[in-house]
Amino acid sequence: MDFGNDTLVLIGAAASIVVQALRLLAARFGYTPTDEIVAGVLLAVAAVFGVVLEGIPVGDIFSPELFQGFIAIFGTSVAVYMLLLKKVLRPVEEE
Numbered sequence: 159m160d161f162g163n164d165t166l167v168l169i170g171a172a173a174s175i176v177v178q179a180l181r182l183l184a185a186r187f188g189y190t191p192t193d194e195i196v197a198g199v200l201l202a203v204a205a206v207f208g209v210v211l212e213g214i215p216v217g218d219i220f221s222p223e224l225f226q227g228f229i230a231i232f233g234t235s236v237a238v239y240m241l242l243l244k245k246v247l248r249p250v251e252e253e
Contacts, residue, residue, distance in 0.1 A: 171244035208235035
């Protein structure tokens, strides 16, 4: 999947926000989330990006167009998730 520069900037901004939120949790409350929680948050952010970038599919519940729309959202979400995972876990692990 090939993202444009504007999309990569948005993904980088989302990664920065997630990293800062995790650092705030650790500094302010002494809570360090587990890898599973970080992965869940990143998956949720990636799913939102998938819907935003691909749009919400519309159609009959058994239509191929609806299925193809969800595959596009899932594929985009996985690609965004992998980018976020690289950008978020490295800075968090460095602390």
